Amino acid sequence: MISPSHIKQYDVAGPRYTSYPTADRFVEAFTEDAYIQALAQRRVSRWTQPLSIYVHIPFCESLCFYCACNKIITKQHKKSTEYLRYLSREIDLNIAHLGRGQTVTQLHLGGGSPTFFSDEELTELMTMIRHHFELPITGEYSIEIDPRTVDAQRLAHLAALGFNRLSFGVQDFDEEVQKAVHRIQPAEQVFDLTKAARQLGFNSINVDLIYGLPKQSTESFKRTLDQVVELKPDRVALYAYAHLPERFKPQRRISQYELPSAATKISMLSDAISTLMQAGYIYIGMDHFALPTDALAIAKKQGRLHRNFQGYSTQADSDLIGLGVSSIGRIGATYSQNAKGLAEYYDHIDQGHLPVARGLALSRDDLIRRAVIMAIMCHGELQYESIELSYMIRFNEYFSQELTALKEKEQAGMLTMEQDGFKVTEMGWFFVRAIAMVFDRYLQIDTNRARFSKII
Structure with missing residues (x-):
């Protein structure tokens, strides 16, 4: 049993360890040259580690107050067309040092809202990736979905492009909580999309939840958990809301007096673990749950779990190429991060340089x-x-x-x-x-x- 003294003593600030050293330890002394050297070493030595690709698409049409992601709020979709051109040029710059034809076993599109891209733009992005890399049919190809931006027809298009894993951003089904964080999406919408995704044959459907949001209570979050059990996604990612308004401007619209206490958050987490495990989910660790048949649960059973910049992963020791503004990559014993601002990201590429802004040689x-x-x-x-x-x-x-x-x-x-x-x-x-x-x-x-x- 967790006592109040435990909470008081150990509810401290600390890293989530999606990497070690953590990204705040990256330095500007790690330059484009160091990244190029890491790419060249992989190419020459023909490393056998799997290769993953992460593409960051920063655009969103509306602002979610809790969000700490690197995003650009806009309704001007012509911005995504320009961004896609720069992604193409960044891929070319990477290929110049890495070489064409390397096998990619994991691909993830994150954001922002990747579905801000039109169907035509997503088709173009996947075409350019397949032109330079080998994507075997056995690979894991996932995309984050804002349920407000897709319908069954768009999901069918994603399946046709080769995506086999979806992650729906839900956060909470409670209407009052949704109002408090400026993200209104009826539960029926998520249920309908999940049903359509299953009919289309997606291998895995993930649902993201957040506990510790304003207006949440133990009772309201329990209702959300019951709805998630009814929905029965293959995976559940359960994140603790991190209230850092001094760092993330949108969070200043959230009143700290509406946030649940640490003890209430413990209760929410405890309820989530017990509710999901009783429903047949395997507790992967910290913030992830998966049904026994899901690849993540199988990887845990086989001792193959790993953590990367997207959380728990089925592939240990995977090199990662990060594409797009602020993306983080890992090649060999190095980490690298692209420029965080769109103007700076574009400027690097316009000058014929990879947009590496900082990193670390371990x-x-x-x-x-x-x-x-x-x-x-x-x-x-x-x-x-x-x-x-x-x-x-x-x-x-x-x-x-x-x-x-x-x-x-x-x-x-x-x-x-x-x-x-x-x-x-x-x-x-x-x-x-x-x-x-x-x-x-x-x-x-x-x-x-x-x-x-x-x-x-």
């Missing part, structure tokens, strides 16, 4: 700690021997301070420690980010965590 210590943190976040346990054999260290010596710090978490009931490893408890999953933070060297030397969201 040190050996980064790689060791990344392996530890990902094991905690993905599997909820760690065997010291696996790290020792991979990196030729003595775990107890290398992490002596961290193991001492973990004893406090063990006393709090978050994990059980043994001579050869440790395992996160059921209660510890609520605070798994706090456990992972123990191994974050950057947080050890920088205690300013105001830029991160609260754990709960």
Whole structure:
């Protein structure tokens, strides 16, 4: 049972660890040249790691007050036509160093609202990607959907383009909550689209939910959960709302007095876990649930889970090419991020340069700690021997301070420690980010965590 003292002590700000080191550690000293070198190394060495592509489409027609994404609010669809031209040129710049014909096993379109693109523009985008890369029929090709922007006919077009996974942005079915965050979409609309998607044969349908939004209560969110169980998507992504109005201007329209307390958020999360598991979902970890037949649940069972910049993934050690404004990529032992502003992104490409604005070349210590943190976040346990054999260290010596710090978490009931490893408890999953933070060297030397969201 989680006590009020646990909440008070451990509901602190911290990273979500979609990467380690986290993106706030990227530096401008990592330039286009460093990224090009990483691409060239992959090309020359013919690495066998899978290759993923993420395309960021930043446009939305209306503003959701909770949103912390890099987005551009506009109803001028001619902007997407111009953006598509620059995406084409960015792909060409990448191919010049990577080479054509590499196999892509995962493709994800995120935003913003990818369905801001017209059917014709989405067709053009997929055509240019297929022209340069091999997309096997067995790959995972997903797109984020704003239910207000599609109908059954558009879903059929997405299926014809090769997309086999959809993610519907729902957040909450409660009408009062929807009004409070400026995102009105009737539940019937999502149910109809989900039915159409199943009839079209999509392999996996995901629903995004957010707990901790204004006007939410334990009772109202329980009603939303019951509707989700009735909808029965293959996956559910359940995110905690991060209220950071000093960083994200749209959130200033949300009154902090309408936000649920940390204790209420704990109750919402607990209800979600129990409700979804009783409905047959596998708790993947932290913020993801999946039906036993879904690839994500199978990957967890087989020990193949990984975390990337989109959350939990079925493919470990996958290189990632990020396309579009603000996109983040990972090639080998490097991270890179494109320019965050549209004008700067366009300017780089107009000058014939890849739009890399910052990044990071990982040190050996980064790689060791990344392996530890990902094991905690993905599997909820760690065997010291696996790290020792991979990196030729003595775990107890290398992490002596961290193991001492973990004893406090063990006393709090978050994990059980043994001579050869440790395992996160059921209660510890609520605070798994706090456990992972123990191994974050950057947080050890920088205690300013105001830029991160609260754990709960």
